[in-house]
Amino acid sequence: EDQVTQSPEALRLQEGESSSLNCSYTVSGLRGLFWYRQDPGKGPEFLFTLYSAGEEKEKERLKATLTKKESFLHITAPKPEDSATYLCAVQAPGNQFYFGTGTSLTVIP
Amino acid sequence: GAGVSQSPSNKVTEKGKDVELRCDPISGHTALYWYRQRLGQGLEFLIYFQGNSAPDKSGLPSDRFSAERTGESVSTLTIQRTQQEDSAVYLCAGGRSLQETQYFGPGTRLLVL
Numbered sequence: 001e002d003q004v005t006q007s008p009e010a011l012r013l014q015e016g017e018s019s020s021l022n023c024s025y026t027v028s029g030l031r032g033l034f035w036y037r038q039d040p041g042k043g044p045e046f047l048f049t050l051y052s053a054g055e056e057k058e059k060e061r062l063k064a065t066l067t068k069k070e071s072f073l074h075i076t077a078p079k080p081e082d083s084a085t086y087l088c089a090v091q092a093p094g095n096q097f098y099f100g101t102g103t104s105l106t107v108i109p
Numbered sequence: 110g111a112g113v114s115q116s117p118s119n120k121v122t123e124k125g126k127d128v129e130l131r132c133d134p135i136s137g138h139t140a141l142y143w144y145r146q147r148l149g150q151g152l153e154f155l156i157y158f159q160g161n162s163a164p165d166k167s168g169l170p171s172d173r174f175s176a177e178r179t180g181e182s183v184s185t186l187t188i189q190r191t192q193q194e195d196s197a198v199y200l201c202a203g204g205r206s207l208q209e210t211q212y213f214g215p216g217t218r219l220l221v222l
Contacts, residue, residue: 097142
């Protein structure tokens with residue numbers, strides 16, 4: 001049973017072309033939703049934590065939002081250095097983390 | 110060091126051999142998680158430790174897998190009688206508590222021939 005589903009699996013954008021990544025989840029009693037960035041051959045790097053519906057967090061060109069069923073990672077005017085795999089994870093009431101399979105983002109100069 | 114370290118960075122072993130993977134968390138991080146990441150798949154939770162409490166082993170895929178941690182220091186993940194399906198990247202992550210941000214190490218890439 002999938003707990004976390006990310007879409008699209010892959011996304012190619014032109015530099016400056018804004019878009020959004022989706023993370024939908026079925027975990028009840030969500031303790032937190034986390035976004036990470038993962039570069040090839042490296043461990044995930046923390047971006048944001050969201051705890052309640054309606055919450056938003058921003059960092060440079062990235063903005064994360066949360067509803068009761070899903071989260072969006074908005075990328076505004078992306079640059080080639082934003083190319084990476086973006087992972088979403090939810091923390092369940094038992095403190096386990098469930099990760100999605102990620103969205104592979106490529107930003108073309 | 111300033112970050113989470115893992116060793117070895119790469120490990121190639123033969124089917125049936127035992128392997129031990131090591132994680133050095135950031136000092137003061139009482140929570141420690143182990144994950145497995147197979148090629149093209151998401152991170153799979155294996156086990157977590159929180160201080161001196163009993164670990165949550167609910168994610169370990171079989172009794173060939175075990176992990177230990179003494180206090181808030183180094184953790185080791187042991188895989189006995191390795192199988193080819195154990196080939197994956199094994200990641201550890203630490204945090205100040207179970208509810209706080211996790212900081213990941215670079216992973217150990219395990220290949221079982």
